[in-house]
Amino acid sequence: MNLSKRGEYALRALIDIGIAHEQGRKLLPISELAERERIPVKFLEQILLQLKEAGYLESRRGTNGGYMLKKSTRSIRIGDVVRLIDGPLAPIACVSKTAYAPCSCPDEAHCGLRMLMLDVRNAIAQLLDRHTLADVVDVTMKKLLRDKVCPPFREAL
Amino acid sequence: MNLSKRGEYALRALIDIGIAHEQGRKLLPISELAERERIPVKFLEQILLQLKEAGYLESRRGTNGGYMLKKSTRSIRIGDVVRLIDGPLAPIACVSKTAYAPCSCPDEAHCGLRMLMLDVRNAIAQLLDRHTLADVVDVTMKKLLRDKVCPPFREAL
């Protein structure tokens, strides 16, 4: 039931970029993201590139370059990001909606394990597909404000 | 979000042993389990041994030997079996109840990812810790009967 580091970093980066966006800073350089989230720069590079290829981000090279959102935060479902990086949400392939594969059990229709794991898959998908990046950014911002903590990425320098 | 083959096989074996138990067959040899579930015998051996060490099963050697439940099906929580074989249910360590570890994020209290993953963890735990082996066996048996399918492990020979 694991989210890989890669998946974790991808989501953290997206959330940060979303928060920055909310505050008027559209373009964020990798170095700044990596420093704040304590992620190795070169590793994060790969991940952002993958998110770019998938259409979530766009980039600008050169001085003052960086990454920015390509889609609206509201149209980015967390579940899809996890699927992109880590593969299907389902614990076992025979209950996956997006990547079904038959399992080896003798009678799938009467497999008790399958019924249970289907519930698990649905519970996970319910949460991750219902929530968009916008939701997560919102909640984070509200919590920061409530606790009177200054949000990050306020202004470039 | 993956359940390993090892975990899958462990649960399938426990469910089978539970079903057999329900029908008066307490002792099941590995070979029979392996054949029905199409699991490599030697691999299943290791798994059953682990379940035995953890107190879920007991065994008898020799001709007509095999494995049987040591605890009641009602006292075996699925979540605990998964934890035993596959580790914590939580997608990331910083939301695990049984194996908490801090993550690298700068402010755990205001981490949007953490809030979301906590919900995921709770949803999974809710399902897997609420359900016992007895529940799964029950549901399976009912579905078999409803569809007029003869349950396996009826009689030894």
Added chain:
DNA sequence: TAGAATGTCTACTGGACCAGTCAGGATCCC
């Protein structure tokens, strides 16, 4: 009492995957 049927124990292995690291190249801005 032999031998067949089981579980027990320990070691090993090929391959995949994870979490990076490294080196260099292409753009862009000043």
Added chain:
DNA sequence: GGGATCCTGACTGGTCCAGTAGACATTCTA
């Protein structure tokens, strides 16, 4: 032109997964 940034591709050390292998111990039955 030079420095900041993204881009591309290769590589790697370690860990884990899913099994395989083989010898051994115990128990039942003929």
